Amino acid sequence: MTLDTLARDTSVTVSPAALHDLARAVRGQVLAPTHPDFEATAAVWNLAAQGRPAAIVRPAGTEDVVRAIAFARENGLELAVRGGGHSVAGHSTGEGVLVIDTRGLRDLEIDPVGRRARAGAGLTAGEYTARAHELGLATPFGDTASVGITGLTLGGGIGFLARRDGLTIDSLVSAEVVTADGRVVTASAQSNPDLFWALRGGGGNFGVVTSLELDLHPAGIVRGGALLLPATRDVLRGLAPIAAEAPADLTIIANLMPAPPAPFVPEGLVGTPVVAVLGVQAGDAVGAADAFAPLRALARPLVDTVGLIPYPVIYQYTASASIPHASVVRTSFLDAVTDGVVDALLDGYERSTALQSIVQLRVLGGAVAAVAPDATAFAHRQAPVMVGIMAAAESPDDLPPSVAWADEVLGDLRGHRTGAYVNFVADEGDARIREAYPESTYARLAAVKADWDPDNMFRRNQNIRPGAAD
Numbered sequence: 001m002t003l004d005t006l007a008r009d010t011s012v013t014v015s016p017a018a019l020h021d022l023a024r025a026v027r028g029q030v031l032a033p034t035h036p037d038f039e040a041t042a043a044v045w046n047l048a049a050q051g052r053p054a055a056i057v058r059p060a061g062t063e064d065v066v067r068a069i070a071f072a073r074e075n076g077l078e079l080a081v082r083g084g085g086h087s088v089a090g091h092s093t094g095e096g097v098l099v100i101d102t103r104g105l106r107d108l109e110i111d112p113v114g115r116r117a118r119a120g121a122g123l124t125a126g127e128y129t130a131r132a133h134e135l136g137l138a139t140p141f142g143d144t145a146s147v148g149i150t151g152l153t154l155g156g157g158i159g160f161l162a163r164r165d166g167l168t169i170d171s172l173v174s175a176e177v178v179t180a181d182g183r184v185v186t187a188s189a190q191s192n193p194d195l196f197w198a199l200r201g202g203g204g205n206f207g208v209v210t211s212l213e214l215d216l217h218p219a220g221i222v223r224g225g226a227l228l229l230p231a232t233r234d235v236l237r238g239l240a241p242i243a244a245e246a247p248a249d250l251t252i253i254a255n256l257m258p259a260p261p262a263p264f265v266p267e268g269l270v271g272t273p274v275v276a277v278l279g280v281q282a283g284d285a286v287g288a289a290d291a292f293a294p295l296r297a298l299a300r301p302l303v304d305t306v307g308l309i310p311y312p313v314i315y316q317y318t319a320s321a322s323i324p325h326a327s328v329v330r331t332s333f334l335d336a337v338t339d340g341v342v343d344a345l346l347d348g349y350e351r352s353t354a355l356q357s358i359v360q361l362r363v364l365g366g367a368v369a370a371v372a373p374d375a376t377a378f379a380h381r382q383a384p385v386m387v388g389i390m391a392a393a394e395s396p397d398d399l400p401p402s403v404a405w406a407d408e409v410l411g412d413l414r415g416h417r418t419g420a421y422v423n424f425v426a427d428e429g430d431a432r433i434r435e436a437y438p439e440s441t442y443a444r445l446a447a448v449k450a451d452w453d454p455d456n457m458f459r460r461n462q463n464i465r466p467g468a469a470d
């Protein structure tokens with residue numbers, strides 16, 4: 001925004017003069033609420049969690065982040081840090097907060113020989129994946145292109161290459177971080193290893209990440225696509241064991257959901273409940289053995305688009321998930337998909353009255369389980385299956401029945417489930433954050449937090465209380 005416009009701005013809850021100074025001091029942009037682009041820039045994915053920030057800083061480099069943090073401290077403003085804006089809890093926005101919007105930090109350098117990338121924190125998974133694919137390489141991110149790489153990485157990162165290549169954090173080599181006291185540090189196995197451990201699952205608690213150094217893995221042409229199977233007890237019961245026993249180069253995400261209005265779905269099927277299995281088989285065996293075959297044997301597929309595709313094409317199957325909605329998400333891990341679990345999920349799904357509801361099963365194992373639970377702050381390494389309960393409404397006013405529904409379905413899983421995946425925890429209070437970490441992990445995170453952010457400057461996140469071990 002121009003300095004003139006800032007000076008005339010009367011809607012900001014921080015002094016316009018102070019914002020004026022900040023705008024002068026940074027190379028990037030400072031947007032006050034009267035800026036014509038403010039609303040669009042402030043918009044986040046979960047419409048039910050949309051806040052009205054006091055101002056937005058769009059850094060053009062690390063120094064701008066340092067200045068923005070100092071500005072927030074000097075002006076007593078709460079900070080929100082934003083990448084792709086997909087926080088289900090709405091942590092990258094808020095009432096009267098200063099948003100550090102990292103979307104201007106989108107440089108991407110790729111070393112195809114060393115298979116390493118240095119990525120600006122504001123890139124989305126889709127942007128990064130498209131560029132890496134030009135070299136036949138990929139870093140394992142999540143299932144949706146519009147999710148920001150940094151928010152995803154800091155929580156763990158579970159996607160279509162998880163069983164072959166692990167979580168996103170398992171490919172993280174280092175991160176550049178601006179700390180609460182304005183230092184610019186590198187976190188890696190060699191440099192500040194405590195911080196590096198905490199960044200790999202501890203979320204945005206420890207500083208503002210400006211860039212990530214990530215390993216790349218071969219993923220040019222893969223076998224992938226969608227199998228739409230009948231939404232029966234047998235299918236849901238049979239899926240997880242088959243996917244768990246499959247070669248680790250196959251990762252699937254199964255969604256009990258209404259068949260989507262996609263070009264590959266026959267019109268008569270749209271809207272009827274199906275188990276939509278999205279999957280990727282990546283690796284040397286792709287040309288030889290089709291790892292999807294046992295899944296097809298579960299029940300005759302209603303739709304089968306699985307074939308050889310360029311890896312990024314898998315994101316086309318989840319493109320509609322990028323569209324902002326009023327949303328609720330609940331998460332946990334399952335020891336097994338038993339008859340009791342299947343009954344709870346099917347019965348729960350049938351009770352939903354939402355615009356769209358999805359019960360999701362992600363089969364883990366493989367490279368995810370090959371890392372020790374205490375090696376990173378993401379500790380659920382041995383969990384065989386992650387469950388997600390999701391519903392969307394057209395407007396926030398319509399969401400409360402779906403929130404009650406999601407809580408009820410999660411409640412029905414009591415006795416079958418443990419823990420929570422921090423990236424899918426919504427605004428659910430401290431107890432659920434504690435559930436995302438075993439006690440010893442939380443205690444270690446709290447100690448690292450006390451070292452790096454003792455005043456809890458970075459608290460709009462799944463907040464770890466500094467030093468709060470008990």
Ligand SMILES: Cc1cc2nc3c(=O)[nH]c(=O)nc-3n(C[C@H](O)[C@H](O)[C@H](O)COP(=O)(O)OP(=O)(O)OC[C@H]3O[C@@H](n4cnc5c(N)ncnc54)[C@H](O)[C@@H]3O)c2cc1C
Pocket residue numbers: 045080081082083084085086087088090091092102121141142143144146147148149150151152153154155156157158159203204205207208209210321322423424460461462
């Ligand atoms: C449609 C959808 C699909 C998803 N699919 C998957 C999936 O397949 N696998 C998976 O693992 N997760 C998935 N997620 C969850 C996702 O990983 C988290 O919501 C993640 O936090 C989003 O990151 P973001 O940058 O898009 O969000 P933002 O809202 O921009 O950021 C979320 C939080 O991350 C932190 N953060 C972001 N950038 C920085 C930074 N530069 N420095 C410090 N902290 C930062 C902040 O605490 C911020 O509040 C999905 C979410 C949605 C909505």
